[in-house]
Amino acid sequence: MWTRPDATRTSTVKPPAVSRPRLNIDLDAVARNYRFLAEQSGRAETGATIKADAYGLGAERIAPVLEDAGCRTFFVAHAQEGAALRTFLKQPDSVIYVYNGLFESEEDYFFAHRLRPVLNSLDQIDLWRAVSARAAGGPPAALHIDTGMNRLGLSPEETRALAAEPQRLEDVRLSLLMSHLACADEAAHSMNPRQLKTFREAARALPETPRLSLANSAGCFLGEDYGFDLTRPGIALYGGNPVSGETPALSPVVSVAAPILQTRRLKAGDPVGYGAEFTAPGDMLAVTVALGYADGFLRAGAHGGYGTLEGARLPIIGRVSMDLIVLDASSCAGIAEPGRRVRFFGGDLEAQADAAGTISYELLTRLGERFDRVYEGG
Numbered sequence: 001m002w003t004r005p006d007a008t009r010t011s012t013v014k015p016p017a018v019s020r021p022r023l024n025i026d027l028d029a030v031a032r033n034y035r036f037l038a039e040q041s042g043r044a045e046t047g048a049t050i051k052a053d054a055y056g057l058g059a060e061r062i063a064p065v066l067e068d069a070g071c072r073t074f075f076v077a078h079a080q081e082g083a084a085l086r087t088f089l090k091q092p093d094s095v096i097y098v099y100n101g102l103f104e105s106e107e108d109y110f111f112a113h114r115l116r117p118v119l120n121s122l123d124q125i126d127l128w129r130a131v132s133a134r135a136a137g138g139p140p141a142a143l144h145i146d147t148g149m150n151r152l153g154l155s156p157e158e159t160r161a162l163a164a165e166p167q168r169l170e171d172v173r174l175s176l177l178m179s180h181l182a183c184a185d186e187a188a189h190s191m192n193p194r195q196l197k198t199f200r201e202a203a204r205a206l207p208e209t210p211r212l213s214l215a216n217s218a219g220c221f222l223g224e225d226y227g228f229d230l231t232r233p234g235i236a237l238y239g240g241n242p243v244s245g246e247t248p249a250l251s252p253v254v255s256v257a258a259p260i261l262q263t264r265r266l267k268a269g270d271p272v273g274y275g276a277e278f279t280a281p282g283d284m285l286a287v288t289v290a291l292g293y294a295d296g297f298l299r300a301g302a303h304g305g306y307g308t309l310e311g312a313r314l315p316i317i318g319r320v321s322m323d324l325i326v327l328d329a330s331s332c333a334g335i336a337e338p339g340r341r342v343r344f345f346g347g348d349l350e351a352q353a354d355a356a357g358t359i360s361y362e363l364l365t366r367l368g369e370r371f372d373r374v375y376e377g378g
């Protein structure tokens with residue numbers, strides 16, 4: 001007979017894990033991917049881009065694993081991400097750069113958490129110079145030159161102005177000159193050599209020549225010229241394939257295992273899900289799993305999306321709901337039963353992203369908060 005748990009003890013009763021989708025994150029695979037990227041990067045130091053909570057995977061668990069693999073330079077987008085990262089890192093000398101730069105009144109925060117701002121404009125240079133003159137011993141900064149992406153960093157005009165007026169950089173301790181590639185995923189794209197040339201010219205024209213950094217994940221596969229002193233891979237660390245048309249030897253990091261909640265025998269003409277968008281063409285076995293768009297499985301991924309059960313492919317049928325997806329398990333009669341888990345992502349993260357009309361970056365950073373997160377290895 002079921003008895004109500006003692007109210008004083010309910011807080012120690014674990015939340016249900018069987019009926020919840022599980023998110024497996026393989027920390028050893030992250031370390032393997034880091035070492036693989038370090039091999040690709042030749043003599044350049046290999047850093048890690050760990051913005052957006054390590055692309056949704058949890059910077060708290062990922063950062064120490066990267067440090068153990070040898071990483072000492074980390075990149076985040078926001079200063080708050082950097083402050084959190086500082087508490088996750090074990091090595092006091094690990095360096096944190098903040099891509100999005102800083103504005104007036106934010107400098108104390110950078111000092112307090114030993115964050116290095118990436119200066120993206122002449123205004124930010126002037127601000128950091130004033131701050132650095134006031135307080136000695138603060139962190140150095142990176143300078144970001146826009147070499148053609150027109151997104152962030154000093155514009156060509158600003159870069160020329162700075163080269164002509166080098167005293168503007170006096171008292172600004174620069175530790176890095178960086179730029180970002182727009183089309184590195186397409187190795188043959190003409191933007192790559194063009195940006196490389198512009199970057200080299202800017203480095204020559206500017207007064208100091210601190211360390212240089214150009215390559216994101218895809219840039220690590222463009223050859224030695226693009227490595228410079230420091231690379232900044234992100235997605236490849238997390239198992240996403242950064243290049244189109246080939247598959248580097250990266251290990252999958254993330255897989256989702258969603259439990260089957262119910263099975264249904266369908267007959268020809270039976271509709272499935274919202275909008276009755278799918279109708280069974282004949283006898284089918286449908287399974288309903290606990291995974292939905294609230295968990296980051298995009299509605300757009302329904303057409304062409306699938307899960308796998310014991311290696312068999314289960315196509316999604318009907319629409320993706322907030323908490324549920326229905327799949328065609330006709331090929332798995334006998335094993336498709338409530339409690340069994342259907343896998344998503346894993347080795348085919350890119351195929352699932354394709355099916356949803358997006359990229360692995362978006363799938364990872366959308367992963368929701370309801371998962372039973374299980375970290376393996378590390």
Ligand SMILES: *Cc1c(COP(=O)(O)O)cnc(C)c1O
Nearest residue numbers: 049180216217218232233234235
């Ligand atoms: C996000 C980001 C990276 C990492 O890019 P990946 O494609 O994930 O390797 C590197 N540099 C900058 C400036 C970025 O914004």
